[in-house]
Amino acid sequence: MRRAMRTIAITGGIGSGKTAVTDYLEEKGFPVIDTDCMAHAMTAPGGKAIPYIRKYFGEDFILPDGSMDREAIRNVVYHNPEMMKVLEKGTTEVIVRDTKAEIERMRTLGAPVTFVAIPLLFESGSDGSEYDGVWAVTASEEVRVKRVMARDGLTEEMVRRILKKQVSDEVRREKASELIDNSGTLAELRSRVDFLLRKNHLIS
Ligand SMILES: CC(C)(COP(=O)(O)OP(=O)(O)OC[C@H]1O[C@@H](n2cnc3c(N)ncnc32)[C@H](O)[C@@H]1O)[C@@H](O)C(=O)NCCC(=O)NCCS
Numbered sequence: 001m002r003r004a005m006r007t008i009a010i011t012g013g014i015g016s017g018k019t020a021v022t023d024y025l026e027e028k029g030f031p032v033i034d035t036d037c038m039a040h041a042m043t044a045p046g047g048k049a050i051p052y053i054r055k056y057f058g059e060d061f062i063l064p065d066g067s068m069d070r071e072a073i074r075n076v077v078y079h080n081p082e083m084m085k086v087l088e089k090g091t092t093e094v095i096v097r098d099t100k101a102e103i104e105r106m107r108t109l110g111a112p113v114t115f116v117a118i119p120l121l122f123e124s125g126s127d128g129s130e131y132d133g134v135w136a137v138t139a140s141e142e143v144r145v146k147r148v149m150a151r152d153g154l155t156e157e158m159v160r161r162i163l164k165k166q167v168s169d170e171v172r173r174e175k176a177s178e179l180i181d182n183s184g185t186l187a188e189l190r191s192r193v194d195f196l197l198r199k200n201h202l203i204s
Pocket residue numbers: 013014015035036039043070073074077084087088091092095118119120121162165166
Protein backbone atom coordinates (compact mmCIF):
# COMPACT_ATOMS: atom_id res chain seq x y z
CA MET A 1 0.00 0.00 0.00
CA ARG A 2 1.30 3.46 -0.84
CA ARG A 3 1.82 5.69 2.21
CA ALA A 4 -0.04 8.99 2.38
CA MET A 5 1.94 12.05 1.34
CA ARG A 6 3.15 14.22 4.21
CA THR A 7 3.03 18.00 3.97
CA ILE A 8 5.48 20.18 5.85
CA ALA A 9 5.15 23.97 5.92
CA ILE A 10 8.25 26.15 6.08
CA THR A 11 7.57 29.53 7.62
CA GLY A 12 9.54 32.40 9.10
CA GLY A 13 9.78 36.16 9.16
CA ILE A 14 11.27 38.40 6.53
CA GLY A 15 14.93 37.60 5.93
CA SER A 16 14.96 34.62 8.29
CA GLY A 17 16.31 32.24 5.64
CA LYS A 18 13.28 30.37 4.29
CA THR A 19 14.64 30.47 0.77
CA ALA A 20 18.04 29.26 1.97
CA VAL A 21 16.21 26.28 3.52
CA THR A 22 13.98 25.53 0.54
CA ASP A 23 16.89 25.89 -1.92
CA TYR A 24 18.70 23.23 0.09
CA LEU A 25 15.64 20.95 0.18
CA GLU A 26 15.26 21.28 -3.60
CA GLU A 27 18.95 20.54 -4.03
CA LYS A 28 18.33 17.30 -2.14
CA GLY A 29 15.48 16.45 -4.51
CA PHE A 30 12.47 17.25 -2.31
CA PRO A 31 9.46 18.92 -3.95
CA VAL A 32 8.85 22.47 -2.73
CA ILE A 33 5.81 24.61 -3.37
CA ASP A 34 6.86 28.22 -2.86
CA THR A 35 4.04 30.67 -2.22
CA ASP A 36 6.49 33.59 -2.44
CA CYS A 37 7.30 32.49 -6.00
CA MET A 38 3.60 32.32 -6.76
CA ALA A 39 3.15 35.86 -5.42
CA HIS A 40 5.98 37.11 -7.61
CA ALA A 41 4.78 35.22 -10.69
CA MET A 42 1.24 36.56 -10.43
CA THR A 43 2.50 40.15 -10.32
CA ALA A 44 5.10 39.73 -13.11
CA PRO A 45 4.33 40.88 -16.70
CA GLY A 46 1.18 39.05 -17.83
CA GLY A 47 0.63 37.67 -14.30
CA LYS A 48 -2.89 36.77 -13.28
CA ALA A 49 -3.13 39.46 -10.55
CA ILE A 50 -2.19 42.29 -12.92
CA PRO A 51 -5.77 43.05 -14.09
CA TYR A 52 -6.82 43.21 -10.42
CA ILE A 53 -3.96 45.59 -9.51
CA ARG A 54 -4.81 47.78 -12.51
CA LYS A 55 -8.47 47.87 -11.46
CA TYR A 56 -8.06 48.52 -7.73
CA PHE A 57 -4.79 50.53 -7.62
CA GLY A 58 -4.65 52.07 -11.09
CA GLU A 59 -2.31 52.36 -14.03
CA ASP A 60 0.29 54.25 -11.93
CA PHE A 61 1.04 50.98 -10.13
CA ILE A 62 1.93 49.08 -13.32
CA LEU A 63 5.45 49.42 -14.72
CA PRO A 64 6.04 49.86 -18.48
CA ASP A 65 6.94 46.13 -18.77
CA GLY A 66 3.46 45.23 -17.47
CA SER A 67 4.55 44.07 -14.00
CA MET A 68 3.28 45.40 -10.67
CA ASP A 69 5.39 48.29 -9.40
CA ARG A 70 6.43 46.66 -6.10
CA GLU A 71 8.06 49.77 -4.72
CA ALA A 72 5.00 51.94 -5.37
CA ILE A 73 2.67 49.29 -3.90
CA ARG A 74 4.92 48.84 -0.88
CA ASN A 75 4.85 52.57 -0.22
CA VAL A 76 1.05 52.48 -0.14
CA VAL A 77 0.20 49.21 1.61
CA TYR A 78 2.70 49.45 4.46
CA HIS A 79 1.23 52.85 5.35
CA ASN A 80 -2.42 52.02 4.75
CA PRO A 81 -3.92 48.83 6.26
CA GLU A 82 -7.11 49.14 4.16
CA MET A 83 -5.10 49.08 0.95
CA MET A 84 -3.11 46.10 2.28
CA LYS A 85 -6.44 44.28 2.64
CA VAL A 86 -7.34 45.15 -0.94
CA LEU A 87 -3.96 43.85 -2.17
CA GLU A 88 -4.27 40.65 -0.17
CA LYS A 89 -7.76 39.98 -1.49
CA GLY A 90 -6.39 39.88 -5.03
CA THR A 91 -3.20 37.98 -4.20
CA THR A 92 -3.07 36.00 -0.95
CA GLU A 93 -6.53 34.50 -1.38
CA VAL A 94 -5.63 33.27 -4.86
CA ILE A 95 -2.32 31.89 -3.55
CA VAL A 96 -4.11 29.92 -0.81
CA ARG A 97 -6.40 28.37 -3.45
CA ASP A 98 -3.55 27.60 -5.86
CA THR A 99 -1.44 26.08 -3.07
CA LYS A 100 -4.22 23.63 -2.16
CA ALA A 101 -4.50 22.62 -5.83
CA GLU A 102 -0.73 22.17 -6.12
CA ILE A 103 -0.63 19.98 -2.97
CA GLU A 104 -3.33 17.77 -4.47
CA ARG A 105 -1.35 17.54 -7.71
CA MET A 106 1.76 16.40 -5.80
CA ARG A 107 -0.38 13.82 -4.00
CA THR A 108 -1.58 12.32 -7.26
CA LEU A 109 2.05 12.18 -8.47
CA GLY A 110 2.81 9.95 -5.47
CA ALA A 111 5.37 12.18 -3.73
CA PRO A 112 6.13 10.93 -0.17
CA VAL A 113 6.47 14.47 1.18
CA THR A 114 5.91 17.99 -0.10
CA PHE A 115 7.35 21.09 1.53
CA VAL A 116 5.30 24.27 1.29
CA ALA A 117 7.06 27.59 1.90
CA ILE A 118 4.52 29.98 3.42
CA PRO A 119 6.02 33.17 4.87
CA LEU A 120 2.72 34.38 6.31
CA LEU A 121 1.30 31.08 7.59
CA PHE A 122 0.51 32.26 11.13
CA GLU A 123 -0.31 35.82 10.04
CA SER A 124 -3.05 34.45 7.79
CA GLY A 125 -4.89 33.03 10.81
CA SER A 126 -3.80 29.41 10.38
CA ASP A 127 -2.41 27.47 13.34
CA GLY A 128 -0.59 25.18 10.93
CA SER A 129 -2.74 22.15 11.77
CA GLU A 130 -3.62 21.57 8.12
CA TYR A 131 0.04 20.51 7.69
CA ASP A 132 1.67 17.41 9.14
CA GLY A 133 4.48 19.61 10.43
CA VAL A 134 5.52 23.26 10.53
CA TRP A 135 9.21 24.11 10.49
CA ALA A 136 9.87 27.74 11.46
CA VAL A 137 13.11 29.46 10.49
CA THR A 138 14.25 31.99 13.10
CA ALA A 139 17.01 34.55 13.53
CA SER A 140 17.26 37.71 15.61
CA GLU A 141 15.63 40.85 14.21
CA GLU A 142 18.99 42.59 14.02
CA VAL A 143 20.43 39.83 11.83
CA ARG A 144 17.34 39.74 9.62
CA VAL A 145 17.20 43.52 9.15
CA LYS A 146 20.86 43.54 8.06
CA ARG A 147 20.37 40.62 5.64
CA VAL A 148 17.30 42.15 3.98
CA MET A 149 18.89 45.60 3.68
CA ALA A 150 21.89 43.97 1.99
CA ARG A 151 19.74 41.73 -0.25
CA ASP A 152 17.01 44.15 -1.36
CA GLY A 153 18.53 47.59 -0.77
CA LEU A 154 15.54 48.54 1.42
CA THR A 155 15.89 51.17 4.13
CA GLU A 156 16.00 50.01 7.74
CA GLU A 157 12.74 51.90 8.32
CA MET A 158 10.94 49.91 5.61
CA VAL A 159 12.28 46.54 6.80
CA ARG A 160 11.11 47.35 10.34
CA ARG A 161 7.71 48.40 9.02
CA ILE A 162 7.36 45.00 7.29
CA LEU A 163 8.55 43.22 10.45
CA LYS A 164 5.84 44.95 12.49
CA LYS A 165 3.17 43.45 10.21
CA GLN A 166 4.41 39.95 10.95
CA VAL A 167 4.04 37.77 14.05
CA SER A 168 7.05 37.58 16.37
CA ASP A 169 9.48 34.68 16.59
CA GLU A 170 7.95 33.97 20.03
CA VAL A 171 4.65 33.14 18.32
CA ARG A 172 6.45 31.01 15.73
CA ARG A 173 8.34 29.17 18.48
CA GLU A 174 5.08 28.40 20.25
CA LYS A 175 3.18 27.20 17.18
CA ALA A 176 5.80 25.42 15.06
CA SER A 177 6.57 21.73 15.40
CA GLU A 178 10.29 22.26 14.65
CA LEU A 179 12.59 25.28 14.83
CA ILE A 180 15.46 26.03 12.49
CA ASP A 181 17.74 28.65 14.02
CA ASN A 182 19.53 30.57 11.28
CA SER A 183 21.70 32.96 13.31
CA GLY A 184 24.84 31.10 12.31
CA THR A 185 26.45 30.10 9.03
CA LEU A 186 24.79 28.53 6.01
CA ALA A 187 26.68 25.29 6.77
CA GLU A 188 25.11 25.24 10.24
CA LEU A 189 21.69 25.88 8.72
CA ARG A 190 22.10 22.94 6.36
CA SER A 191 23.23 20.62 9.09
CA ARG A 192 20.13 21.50 11.16
CA VAL A 193 17.94 20.72 8.12
CA ASP A 194 19.75 17.38 7.68
CA PHE A 195 19.08 16.61 11.34
CA LEU A 196 15.35 17.30 10.91
CA LEU A 197 15.18 15.26 7.70
CA ARG A 198 16.74 12.30 9.52
CA LYS A 199 14.49 12.76 12.55
CA ASN A 200 11.47 12.64 10.23
CA HIS A 201 12.84 9.56 8.38
CA LEU A 202 13.09 11.52 5.13
CA ILE A 203 16.78 10.69 4.68
CA SER A 204 18.87 7.95 6.24
C1 LIG B 1 3.50 43.99 -0.37
C2 LIG B 1 4.37 43.53 -1.52
C3 LIG B 1 4.04 44.27 -2.80
C4 LIG B 1 5.84 43.85 -1.15
O1 LIG B 1 6.70 43.35 -2.12
P1 LIG B 1 8.27 43.14 -1.81
O2 LIG B 1 8.96 42.91 -3.12
O3 LIG B 1 8.74 44.26 -0.96
O4 LIG B 1 8.39 41.88 -0.87
P2 LIG B 1 8.23 40.31 -1.08
O5 LIG B 1 6.95 39.97 -1.72
O6 LIG B 1 9.48 39.73 -1.67
O7 LIG B 1 8.15 39.85 0.43
C5 LIG B 1 9.18 40.18 1.36
C6 LIG B 1 8.73 39.83 2.74
O8 LIG B 1 7.55 40.57 3.09
C7 LIG B 1 6.62 39.69 3.62
N1 LIG B 1 5.24 40.10 3.30
C8 LIG B 1 4.61 40.05 2.11
N2 LIG B 1 3.33 40.46 2.22
C9 LIG B 1 3.17 40.77 3.54
C10 LIG B 1 2.08 41.20 4.31
N3 LIG B 1 0.88 41.38 3.76
N4 LIG B 1 2.27 41.40 5.64
C11 LIG B 1 3.48 41.19 6.21
N5 LIG B 1 4.55 40.76 5.54
C12 LIG B 1 4.40 40.55 4.22
C13 LIG B 1 6.90 38.34 2.98
O9 LIG B 1 6.56 37.36 3.89
C14 LIG B 1 8.40 38.35 2.85
O10 LIG B 1 8.99 37.86 4.01
C15 LIG B 1 4.24 42.00 -1.77
O11 LIG B 1 4.80 41.29 -0.71
C16 LIG B 1 2.80 41.53 -1.99
O12 LIG B 1 2.27 41.60 -3.10
N6 LIG B 1 2.18 41.02 -0.88
C17 LIG B 1 0.83 40.53 -0.84
C18 LIG B 1 0.68 39.15 -1.42
C19 LIG B 1 1.61 38.12 -0.86
O13 LIG B 1 2.80 38.12 -1.14
N7 LIG B 1 1.13 37.20 -0.07
C20 LIG B 1 1.93 36.14 0.48
C21 LIG B 1 1.07 34.91 0.61
S1 LIG B 1 1.87 33.66 1.56
